Each structure stands twice: as structure tokens, then as C-alpha cells.
Amino acid sequence: MEKTVQMYEGKAKKVYATNDENYCIVSYKDDATAFNGLKKGTILGKGAINNRVTNHLMKLLEKSGIPTHFVEELSDRETVVKKVTIVPLEVIVRNIAAGSLAKRLGLAEGTKMKSTVLEYCYKDDELGDPMINEYHILAMEFATKEEIDLIAKYSFKINDVLSHYLKDANIELIDFKLEFGKTADGQIVLADEISPDTCRFWDTVTGEKLDKDRFRRDLGHVEDAYQEVLKRLMGE
Amino acid sequence: MEKTVQMYEGKAKKVYATNDENYCIVSYKDDATAFNGLKKGTILGKGAINNRVTNHLMKLLEKSGIPTHFVEELSDRETVVKKVTIVPLEVIVRNIAAGSLAKRLGLAEGTKMKSTVLEYCYKDDELGDPMINEYHILAMEFATKEEIDLIAKYSFKINDVLSHYLKDANIELIDFKLEFGKTADGQIVLADEISPDTCRFWDTVTGEKLDKDRFRRDLGHVEDAYQEVLKRLMGE
Ligand SMILES: Nc1ncnc2c1ncn2[C@@H]1O[C@H](COP(=O)(O)OP(=O)(O)O)[C@@H](O)[C@H]1O
Ligand SMILES: Nc1ncnc2c1ncn2[C@@H]1O[C@H](COP(=O)(O)OP(=O)(O)O)[C@@H](O)[C@H]1O
Ligand SMILES: [Mg+2]
Ligand SMILES: [Mg+2]
Numbered sequence: 001m002e003k004t005v006q007m008y009e010g011k012a013k014k015v016y017a018t019n020d021e022n023y024c025i026v027s028y029k030d031d032a033t034a035f036n037g038l039k040k041g042t043i044l045g046k047g048a049i050n051n052r053v054t055n056h057l058m059k060l061l062e063k064s065g066i067p068t069h070f071v072e073e074l075s076d077r078e079t080v081v082k083k084v085t086i087v088p089l090e091v092i093v094r095n096i097a098a099g100s101l102a103k104r105l106g107l108a109e110g111t112k113m114k115s116t117v118l119e120y121c122y123k124d125d126e127l128g129d130p131m132i133n134e135y136h137i138l139a140m141e142f143a144t145k146e147e148i149d150l151i152a153k154y155s156f157k158i159n160d161v162l163s164h165y166l167k168d169a170n171i172e173l174i175d176f177k178l179e180f181g182k183t184a185d186g187q188i189v190l191a192d193e194i195s196p197d198t199c200r201f202w203d204t205v206t207g208e209k210l211d212k213d214r215f216r217r218d219l220g221h222v223e224d225a226y227q228e229v230l231k232r233l234m235g236e
Numbered sequence: 237m238e239k240t241v242q243m244y245e246g247k248a249k250k251v252y253a254t255n256d257e258n259y260c261i262v263s264y265k266d267d268a269t270a271f272n273g274l275k276k277g278t279i280l281g282k283g284a285i286n287n288r289v290t291n292h293l294m295k296l297l298e299k300s301g302i303p304t305h306f307v308e309e310l311s312d313r314e315t316v317v318k319k320v321t322i323v324p325l326e327v328i329v330r331n332i333a334a335g336s337l338a339k340r341l342g343l344a345e346g347t348k349m350k351s352t353v354l355e356y357c358y359k360d361d362e363l364g365d366p367m368i369n370e371y372h373i374l375a376m377e378f379a380t381k382e383e384i385d386l387i388a389k390y391s392f393k394i395n396d397v398l399s400h401y402l403k404d405a406n407i408e409l410i411d412f413k414l415e416f417g418k419t420a421d422g423q424i425v426l427a428d429e430i431s432p433d434t435c436r437f438w439d440t441v442t443g444e445k446l447d448k449d450r451f452r453r454d455l456g457h458v459e460d461a462y463q464e465v466l467k468r469l470m471g472e
Binding site for chain 2: 117
């Protein structure tokens with residue numbers, strides 16, 4: 001498969017068209033942003049780590065019955081994926097209160113939720129990715145009822161599979177963000193990435209943060225944390 | 237029924253205990269607040285109007301099968317209601333985009349929604365009544381799944397009944413806020429008020445605002461608007 005034109009450059013990845021219209025190639029960057037683009041920086045080696053971690057986890061999820069966009073890893077930073085129309089939602093899954101949820105509800109970070117919380121944000125940088133609910137999704141026609149139900153079902157299943165898998169690597173899955181897309185033939189698949197950029201990973205024993213919060217909150221050892229996740233998941 | 241001690245003074249009403257522990261007496265004030273209490277003022281005659289409009293609409297809803305807290309109007313400003321434990325949610329029903337929804341989704345005020353939107357806010361002044369969804373409600377145990385389903389069902393029904401009723405008075409029901417409570421025997425009933433303080437009412441022909449937005453946005457003729465609603469609904 002050959003890259004042709006660049007379709008899109010996002011904050012963390014570039015997306016290229018290929019000679020096959022059903023596929024595209026994503027190329028992961030070392031660029032890091034936070035607070036809706038207000039904070040900018042670089043995390044050396046992040047692109048390669050996020051590419052490999054994402055593909056590793058997507059393969060695991062495929063085996064557990066979750067359809068994903070993953071096709072083939074091409075290199076350190078580049079992967080062939082099914083081209084999809086992204087459902088304009090960030091689906092956030094939360095097991096433990098942290099970040100915006102802790103603030104919104106006045107909970108201490110680290111509070112275990114009595115049940116898993118799903119949140120939907122409308123993926124729109126200009127509006128600041130506002131939180132919405134299922135009624136907004138239907139009224140705005142971002143997705144149909146059937147699509148939302150499937151996305152919610154997949155999200156809970158992904159949470160189950162990943163939480164258990166990560167626990168064996170001494171990583172607690174606090175929360176994470178998913179994006180789903182629709183293939184040319186109308187199938188809903190997991191798209192985008194699953195990485196320390198898009199998840200909160202805490203060491204199960206020490207509580208140490210192994211994710212992008214080290215960058216957001218200037219905690220230091222940012223690169224080390226990404227490396228550590230790669231090592232725990234893929235032994236290198 | 238006799239008022240005994242004041243149980244609570246809110247921004248728009250006082251609530252008194254009575255000699256019967258299953259009932260309380262609400263007393264409507266002329267005080268007006270907006271933007272989570274940042275803006276304060278007085279709307280002359282508002283208390284009496286909101287008391288009468290609320291009771292009028294609650295009686296209409298009871299006839300349509302919605303259980304409410306309404307018991308008996310005592311005077312211009314005072315009404316006996318069933319004492320309930322308020323479910324700590326503001327339930328917002330939206331037919332047309334306005335206010336915070338228009339802002340959140342980048343819609344022009346007045347945009348008709350393709351389907352009715354329900355929103356839940358956690359009723360907590362200190363947190364600024366943050367918007368939450370059903371998953372938060374369950375995880376925080378603000379209500380059970382059965383209670384949420386019933387509250388949603390009632391809210392849609394109330395929207396239907398009121399929209400039709402108000403249209404005959406040349407009032408378009410844009411959006412409104414509801415509160416529900418639980419009686420001593422565990423029944424979910426509509427509580428609080430339904431008034432120009434808690435609804436957006438637009439004249440169906442001119443689009444003129446007949447609600448608290450006149451106060452929030454300094455549009456003038458605030459008292460006139462409240463009077464006009466009373467007149468259209470109760471002929472006086
Ligand atoms: N399989 C796919 N097909 C098409 N677009 C995708 C696919 N997977 C992810 N994308 C999109 O690629 C874009 C690039 O990713 P990213 O740099 O994270 O962008 P953003 O700055 O929007 O977060 C995102 O808009 C994402 O939704
Ligand atoms: N039937 C009822 N029993 C007990 N409390 C009620 C009932 N109906 C409404 N309330 C509560 O009475 C309080 C007074 O009303 P209001 O002045 O509007 O208060 P607030 O400033 O909290 O909005 C509110 O907290 C409301 O939830
Ligand atoms: Mg992204
Ligand atoms: Mg109130």
C-alpha cells in the first residue's frame with residue numbers, strides 16, 4: 001500500500017490517502033497538545049510508542065470481538081487502517097474519578113465510581129469539545145439510536161477487556177477516550193488510537209501516573225512514562 | 237394547615253414545615269436571581285404570578301396523569317404541597333435551541349431541534365449545577381435506573397401536555413426546567429414550580445420573550461411579561 005495525498009493533519013497524527021480508497025495510513029507525531037491546543041510541546045519518541053501501543057491493544061480487542069480500523073503496522077510510526085467516517089463524538093469511559101469529572105462533580109481524584117461512567121463529547125475544537133448526552137446526539141443527528149447503543153456496548157466491552165489486560169501489567173485503567181467510525185459498508189468500528197495520550201494509566205501499586213497527565217501537569221519524566229507503558233505491555 | 241418553622245429559604249421561594257409532617261407550605265418571593273446568583277433583583281408581583289401559574293399548570297398536569305406535589309392554594313403567594321425529598325436534579329426539556337444549549341452546540345437561538353432534548357443538571361449551587369448524564373446519576377446514586385426512566389417519561393409527557401396547552405394561548409414552549417421529588421411512601425412526583433422563572437415562553441407570532449430572559453438580558457418590561465403570561469393562561 002502506498003501513501004498518496006495527506007488528507008488531514010491533526011494534533012497527534014497525520015492521515016494519508018492511499019492507492020486503495022478503502023484504506024488510509026496514519027502517521028503518529030511526537031507533538032503533544034493539551035487544554036484544547038492551548039499548551040503545546042513535544043514528547044520525544046511518543047509517536048512510535050503510541051503507534052505500537054495502539055496496534056497492540058487494537059489486536060487484543062479484535063480477538064475479543066470488537067471490530068477495529070486496524071489493518072497492518074507499516075513501520076515504527078505508520079499504520080494502515082480502514083478509512084472511516086468518524087462519528088463526531090469523543091466517547092469517554094471512566095472507572096475512577098479524575099480530570100474534568102472530578103472537578104465537575106467535586107470528587108477527589110482517585111474516587112472509585114460505583115458504576116462505570118460513559119460520557120459523550122461533541123468532537124469540535126472550536127466549541128471546545130462540549131459534553132453532550134444521547135438526546136443531543138439524536139437531535140443533532142450525530143448518530144442513530146442503534147449506532148449509539150452499539151457504541152455504548154462496545155465501549156463497556158473495551159473497558160472490560162482493557163482493564164483486565166492492563167491489571168496484569170500493574171496498570172490501573174482510570175479512564176480513556178475512544179473514537180468510532182463508519183466504514184464504506186456502514187459498519188461501526190473502533191478507530192483513532194488507544195495510548196498514554198488518550199488514557200489515564202496509574203501504577204496499581206504506587207499510583208504513579210503513566211500517561212499524558214505528566215505533560216499536562218508538568219510532572220516531569222514524561223518520556224519515561226510512555227516508555228514504561230510500552231515496556232510493560234510489549235516487554236521492551 | 238398551619239405554617240410552623242421555616243425549613244429552607246431558596247432564591248425564589250421559602251419552604252415552611254406545617255403541623256402535618258407530610259405537607260409543607262411554599263411561599264413565593266419577588267426576588268429574582270440569574271447566572272447562579274451573580275445577578276440579583278426584584279420583579280414586582282412575580283411571587284404571586286408564579287404561585288398562581290404553577291398551580292394552574294400543576295392541576296392541568298394532574299388531570300393528564302402526572303402526579304404532582306400540588307395540594308391546595310392558600311393565598312396569593314402560598315400553597316400547600318406534599319413534602320418530598322427532592323431528587324437533586326434539574327431536568328431540562330428543550331424543543332428549540334436557546335440559552336446554554338445554543339451556546340454549547342453553536343446553534344442560533346430559535347433553531348428547532350429535530351427531536352426533544354432532555355438534559356440533567358446536578359442541583360448544586362457550589363458546583364454551578366453542572367450538566368451530567370444518566371451514567372453519572374447512577375454512579376453518584378442520585379436516582380435509580382427505574383426512577384430516571386420514570387422521570388424521563390413524565391418529562392416528555394409534561395412537554396406534550398404543556399406545549400399543546402400553551403400554543404392555544406399563543407405561547408411557544410421553548411424549554412423548561414423541572415424538579416422531581418420522592419414522597420414519604422416512595423412515589424416520584426413533579427415538585428417545585430413551572431413559571432416564567434423556569435420556562436422560556438415566546439409569543440408564537442412575534443417571538444417576543446415572555447419569561448425571565450427579560451430580566452437576565454435586561455430587555456425591559458419584565459413585570460409586563462409575567463403579567464401577560466398570567467393573563468393569557470388565566471384570563472386576568
Ligand atoms: N480510520 C480512520 N479513518 C479516518 N480518519 C481517522 C481514522 N482514525 C482516526 N481518524 C481521525 O484522524 C484525525 C487525526 O488524529 P489526531 O491527530 O488525533 O487529530 P485531532 O487533532 O483531531 O485529535 C482525527 O480527526 C481522527 O478522528
Ligand atoms: N414539595 C416540595 N417539598 C420539599 N422541597 C421542595 C418542594 N418543592 C420544591 N422544593 C424545594 O424548595 C426549594 C426552594 O425553592 P427555590 O427558592 O426555587 O430554591 P433554589 O434557590 O434552590 O432554586 C428548592 O430547593 C426546591 O427544590
Ligand atoms: Mg486526537
Ligand atoms: Mg429554584
